[in-house]
Amino acid sequence: MILVFGRTGQVATELARQADVLALGRAEADLMQAGAAADAIARHAPRVVINAAAWTAVDAAEADEGSAHRLNADAPAEMARACARAGIPLLHVSTDYVFDGGGTSAWAEGDPVSPLGAYGRTKLAGEEAIRASSARHVILRTAWVFSSHGANFVKTMLRLSETRDHLRVVADQIGGPTPAADIAATLLRLAESEAHGTYHYAGAPETSWAGFAEEIFRQAGRAVQVEHIPSRDYPTPAQRPLNSRLNCAKLATDFGINQPAWRDGLSRVLKELGV
Numbered sequence: 001m002i003l004v005f006g007r008t009g010q011v012a013t014e015l016a017r018q019a020d021v022l023a024l025g026r027a028e029a030d031l032m033q034a035g036a037a038a039d040a041i042a043r044h045a046p047r048v049v050i051n052a053a054a055w056t057a058v059d060a061a062e063a064d065e066g067s068a069h070r071l072n073a074d075a076p077a078e079m080a081r082a083c084a085r086a087g088i089p090l091l092h093v094s095t096d097y098v099f100d101g102g103g104t105s106a107w108a109e110g111d112p113v114s115p116l117g118a119y120g121r122t123k124l125a126g127e128e129a130i131r132a133s134s135a136r137h138v139i140l141r142t143a144w145v146f147s148s149h150g151a152n153f154v155k156t157m158l159r160l161s162e163t164r165d166h167l168r169v170v171a172d173q174i175g176g177p178t179p180a181a182d183i184a185a186t187l188l189r190l191a192e193s194e195a196h197g198t199y200h201y202a203g204a205p206e207t208s209w210a211g212f213a214e215e216i217f218r219q220a221g222r223a224v225q226v227e228h229i230p231s232r233d234y235p236t237p238a239q240r241p242l243n244s245r246l247n248c249a250k251l252a253t254d255f256g257i258n259q260p261a262w263r264d265g266l267s268r269v270l271k272e273l274g275v
Helices: 010-018 036-044 058-063 065-086 118-132 153-161 180-191 209-220 249-255 262-272
Strands: 002-005 021-024 048-051 090-095 137-142 166-170 197-200 225-229
Touching: 002 010, 002 036, 010 021, 010 180, 036 065, 048 065, 048 180, 058 065, 058 118, 065 090, 065 118, 090 118, 090 180, 118 137, 137 180, 153 166, 153 209, 153 262, 166 209, 180 249, 180 262, 197 249, 209 225, 209 262
Parallel strands: 002 021, 002 048, 048 090, 090 137, 137 197, 166 225
Antiparallel strands: none
């Protein structure tokens, strides 16, 4: 049995749609409480654990780094120790925010990490705790996740387009939008392998948030003009990385898993949303 932490998030929802997993929400395993993760693993005795739970409110993490650290670092550390004791693998979803977003080259797994804010710091602390354990693990870094459920950029753009025909969207942050369905499929494939270590997985080709928005409106048939603006014109409590490109060659070389075509994934999501 595959035990999934997280039940309502984008990746967790897709995992439950694609496989027979036991997905635990806060009611079944409150990860804000010390020991909850380890208790759940001991109680259910899974053969694999996938951690798809996280504090993903990037701006809110700046005001409450302690809570973000509990969910993004302390809980994964507990999972890793429990998995090590049980002799089972742990698969953990991480983020491009562990990097500082400098330069224009796609980040490789071994590149130096230097988070810009609280969210990235707490996610990096979770990675480090997992690596420090003796558990066999996979850390899958991804970026710009979207799907037909949960809160994400696609749904936000569609909602705004209901009442507006002109939107100002950041154009100097570059990355790869990644369908949650493809992330889930990759995790399930890795769960059946002997994979160990850190891998990158993000959509292709690279684009900006403004470019992503334009494709959303094109496919949705919405007549919305997208004005390209720099990040400085859209200030947020947390600084966003300008370069969110991820080099995914290692995953392709080791497992033949190629980057998903995000435009195709977007088409599927819009169909699910009835757009």
